[in-house]
Amino acid sequence: xxxxxxxxxxxxxxxxxxxxxxxxxxxxxxxxxxxxxxxxxxxxxxxxxxxxxxxxxxxxxxxxxxxxxxxxxxxxxxxxxxxxxxxxxxxxxxxxxxxxxxxxxxxxxxxxxxxxxxxxxxxxxxxxxxxxxxxxxxxxxxxxxxxxxxxxxxxxxxxxxxxxxxxxxxxxxxxxxxxxxxxxxxxxxxxxxxxxxxxxxxxxxxxxxxxxxxxxxxxxxxxxxxxxxxxxxxxxxxxxxxxxxxxxxxxxxxxxxxxxxxxxxxxxxxxxxxxxxxxxxxxxxxxxxxxxxxxxxxxxxxxxxxxxxxxxxxxxxxxxxxxxxxxxxxxxxxxxxxxxxxxxxxxxxxxxxxxxxxxxxxxxxxxxxxxxxxxxxxxxxxxxxxxxxxxxxxxxxxxxxxxxxxxxxxxxxxxxxxxxxxxxxxxxxxxxxxxxxxxxxxxxxxxxxxxxxxxxxxxxxxxxxxxxxxxxxxxxxxxxxxxxxxxxxxxxxxxxxx
Amino acid sequence: xxxxxxxxxxxxxxxxxxxxxxxxxxxxxxxxxxxxxxxxxxxxxxxxxxxxxxxxxxxxxxxxxxxxxxxxxxxxxxxxxxxxxxxxxxxxxxxxxxxxxxxxxxxxxxxxxxxxxxxxxxxxxxxxxxxxxxxxxxxxxxxxxxxxxxxxxxxxxxxxxxxxxxxxxxxxxxxxxxxxx
Numbered sequence: 001x002x003x004x005x006x007x008x009x010x011x012x013x014x015x016x017x018x019x020x021x022x023x024x025x026x027x028x029x030x031x032x033x034x035x036x037x038x039x040x041x042x043x044x045x046x047x048x049x050x051x052x053x054x055x056x057x058x059x060x061x062x063x064x065x066x067x068x069x070x071x072x073x074x075x076x077x078x079x080x081x082x083x084x085x086x087x088x089x090x091x092x093x094x095x096x097x098x099x100x101x102x103x104x105x106x107x108x109x110x111x112x113x114x115x116x117x118x119x120x121x122x123x124x125x126x127x128x129x130x131x132x133x134x135x136x137x138x139x140x141x142x143x144x145x146x147x148x149x150x151x152x153x154x155x156x157x158x159x160x161x162x163x164x165x166x167x168x169x170x171x172x173x174x175x176x177x178x179x180x181x182x183x184x185x186x187x188x189x190x191x192x193x194x195x196x197x198x199x200x201x202x203x204x205x206x207x208x209x210x211x212x213x214x215x216x217x218x219x220x221x222x223x224x225x226x227x228x229x230x231x232x233x234x235x236x237x238x239x240x241x242x243x244x245x246x247x248x249x250x251x252x253x254x255x256x257x258x259x260x261x262x263x264x265x266x267x268x269x270x271x272x273x274x275x276x277x278x279x280x281x282x283x284x285x286x287x288x289x290x291x292x293x294x295x296x297x298x299x300x301x302x303x304x305x306x307x308x309x310x311x312x313x314x315x316x317x318x319x320x321x322x323x324x325x326x327x328x329x330x331x332x333x334x335x336x337x338x339x340x341x342x343x344x345x346x347x348x349x350x351x352x353x354x355x356x357x358x359x360x361x362x363x364x365x366x367x368x369x370x371x372x373x374x375x376x377x378x379x380x381x382x383x384x385x386x387x388x389x390x391x392x393x394x395x396x397x398x399x400x401x402x403x404x405x406x407x408x409x410x411x412x413x414x415x416x417x418x419x420x421x422x423x424x425x426x427x428x429x430x431x432x433x434x435x436x437x438x439x440x441x442x443x444x445x446x447x448x449x450x451x452x453x454x455x456x457x458x459x460x461x462x463x464x465x466x467x468x469x470x471x472x473x474x475x476x477x478x479x480x481x482x483x484x485x486x487x488x489x490x491x492x493x494x495x496x497x498x
Numbered sequence: 499x500x501x502x503x504x505x506x507x508x509x510x511x512x513x514x515x516x517x518x519x520x521x522x523x524x525x526x527x528x529x530x531x532x533x534x535x536x537x538x539x540x541x542x543x544x545x546x547x548x549x550x551x552x553x554x555x556x557x558x559x560x561x562x563x564x565x566x567x568x569x570x571x572x573x574x575x576x577x578x579x580x581x582x583x584x585x586x587x588x589x590x591x592x593x594x595x596x597x598x599x600x601x602x603x604x605x606x607x608x609x610x611x612x613x614x615x616x617x618x619x620x621x622x623x624x625x626x627x628x629x630x631x632x633x634x635x636x637x638x639x640x641x642x643x644x645x646x647x648x649x650x651x652x653x654x655x656x657x658x659x660x661x662x663x664x665x666x667x668x669x670x671x672x673x674x675x676x677x678x679x
Contacts, residue, residue: 087618283660290621291621356547356623359549439671441662459621
């Protein structure tokens with residue numbers, strides 16, 4: 001009998017030991033041990049509460065969005081339970097799976113460890129290896145190659161944009177001398193080979209001094225350049241402005257085709273004689289999700305779907321349409337209007353869905369470029385160049401200075417079409433028209449045609465977020481947008497082709 | 499400063515003054531009485547979006563009178579970011595947004611440096627209310643300021659939430675304001 005009890009005790013102990021150790025787990029960084037994981041709908045997940053216990057900090061809810069929040073080490077991680085995303089100190093990070101709220105706790109996919117922890121001060125300095133479980137989703141931090149600066153180029157008819165990424169690139173200096181712009185890197189070397197850019201604004205880009213300097217050779221179409229230093233990621237953006245840039249002639253190295261190219265790289269303007277051309281700009285894209293609304297709505301997805309359908313309807317009205325993006329890619333704000341300029345569009349509409357801190361607000365709104373802002377910027381620019389609007393020098397010189405503020409010539413027409421679009425949508429929604437608003441929108445600034453930023457509806461409003469996802473209702477929205485655009489076409493019909 | 503103590507403070511002031519300052523149903527409520535009685539405080543108007551009509555409506559407050567305009571305007575902005583106006587008015591910034599620095603430049607220009615909490619959220623309305631609630635408040639209380647540049651974490655940013663150009667100095671937009679005192 002004693003022997004039996006002993007055996008049973010040993011068996012139980014062995015069972016408990018195995019049960020404990022057969023649980024899957026994921027290794028935490030900074031020597032914090034392992035975190036138990038479990039399966040939820042085919043995903044390996046762990047509990048946020050367990051993570052907070054292991055790593056420190058506190059978990060709660062964001063008072064505004066009511067999304068789960070984890071605060072630790074002076075960082076703030078906000079989790080969406082609608083989309084596979086997290087925000088770390090305000091920056092959006094994509095996750096492989098959507099965090100799930102169950103019984104007051106949040107379950108996170110194991111990829112969260114590799115995606116988020118390095119961004120809040122935990123170094124994944126060793127490979128995340130399995131505890132006793134399967135860790136196929138865990139990620140290891142890939143340290144950025146030190147000292148390397150990658151160079152990206154976007155070439156358009158009136159703008160060449162060169163981005164230097166990495167190794168203190170935001171501190172690089174750009175100087176113009178003898179028909180060239182020289183960009184001196186403070187640290188690291190540019191990873192690129194010489195390239196033919198074509199002709200017009202610039203002809204080539206090359207490296208000198210063992211990669212410490214990047215040199216852009218300018219052409220007769222060059223007008224001005226400016227740089228913008230940006231962080232997260234560290235980069236310097238060099239914008240070279242002018243007109244008439246043409247692609248390299250046959251035989252020159254083709255551009256990289258390993259990713260989808262934004263439409264701005266189309267070689268020739270799409271405008272056809274005698275036809276109205278409208279450029280629709282689905283706002284945001286890629287990592288810039290735009291607003292996250294009720295009902296799990298994501299602005300960048302809604303606007304793309306809507307713009308593709310508006311395009312179809314407008315084409316039935318014999319109006320040509322181009323989109324600044326037709327997939328989930330990020331097109332820089334200023335390149336969107338440049339795309340419309342290059343294609344000589346008659347109208348530019350940047351399409352968005354709104355979100356507001358005001359709970360009661362609903363309906364449609366439209367915005368145009370701010371007259372106040374353009375007036376003051378024009379004046380400041382003129383002062384900077386020692387020009388006055390009345391002086392003899394102010395003709396071409398001032399026009400050139402105002403390159404960025406082209407939109408102020410079209411404010412009346414922009415207001416008119418903005419008002420019609422807003423009225424048409426508000427009639428559909430049964431909401432009060434609050435008038436066309438003005439603000440200095442980056443996406444509208446350079447447009448050389450009437451330009452409007454249209455906020456179709458509020459996805460922060462539960463009812464509107466629901467309505468807009470209903471196919472029948474969104475068809476009505478499309479009709480409400482197309483009707484004023486057809487009237488615009490009738491008012492501004494270009495002369496027929498000879 | 500955290501909002502809860504400030505909220506209690508203003509609630510107390512409102513009770514003492516016998517007014518519901520900033521309920522958004524009327525033009526600016528009279529400044530709190532304690533502020534009136536205090537020799538070293540100055541009445542100011544903070545502009546917040548109103549649930550009632552979506553415009554920037556006035557909320558009466560007070561800031562310490564300081565030795566320099568820069569210190570005083572810094573106080574104004576700190577009050578703007580941390581106040582929960584209540585009633586129909588809403589502070590458009592996330593609760594913890596803080597002012598990192600405020601600079602005055604020549605020619606009526608100022609620079610506001612916010613911390614990264616200002617990036618949270620999305621939508622043109624949210625962004626418009628944050629930028630213009632703050633800029634219109636500065637320029638209304640200190641008309642000598644004609645334009646403001648907004649930095650986040652000490653860096654120049656293209657936009658806050660993807661729409662309004664922050665690379666340039668921004669003048670106030672009076673069309674967004676309601677009736678002001």
